[in-house]
Amino acid sequence: MLHPTASNEPSQITKHAQIRMQQRSISGEDVLTILNHGTSFDDNSIILTRKDVERTIGRFRSDLKNIEREMHNRSPAERSTDFSKINSEQKRFISLQRKTMQRIQRLRDYKVVMDGDTLITCYRCSRKSIKRAYKSFH
Numbered sequence: 001m002l003h004p005t006a007s008n009e010p011s012q013i014t015k016h017a018q019i020r021m022q023q024r025s026i027s028g029e030d031v032l033t034i035l036n037h038g039t040s041f042d043d044n045s046i047i048l049t050r051k052d053v054e055r056t057i058g059r060f061r062s063d064l065k066n067i068e069r070e071m072h073n074r075s076p077a078e079r080s081t082d083f084s085k086i087n088s089e090q091k092r093f094i095s096l097q098r099k100t101m102q103r104i105q106r107l108r109d110y111k112v113v114m115d116g117d118t119l120i121t122c123y124r125c126s127r128k129s130i131k132r133a134y135k136s137f138h
Contacts, residue, residue, distance in 0.1 A: 024122070110123065
């Protein structure tokens with residue numbers, strides 16, 4: 001199973017996809033999240049599976065723990081002199097990580113269908129169709 005990168009960003013969106021995205025409250029950022037963190041089951045479809053969500057959330061939580069460890073390992077002098085600069089950078093990073101984690105959890109089981117670099121449609125998959133995708137892939 002391949003994990004697409006940002007290079008798979010859709011350069012075109014069909015009229016159908018625009019309508020479906022609007023109906024289902026899926027933003028362009030949501031589509032990119034699915035493309036970046038989801039699993040490719042064939043040439044055209046990427047699904048953000050439960051395993052993708054767990055793996056990504058785990059990685060983000062690990063990053064957040066590393067930041068906390070880094071802050072606690074600083075000497076008291078370093079903490080007091082550089083606190084505002086480090087704190088604002090870390091706050092931005094932590095805020096972005098939390099928003100991304102929430103987005104990923106919300107998008108679990110969503111599928112994006114592409115044709116080359118054109119977005120065809122996107123929707124939430126049923127459990128049955130996800131199982132079918134796994135079976136057909138293996």
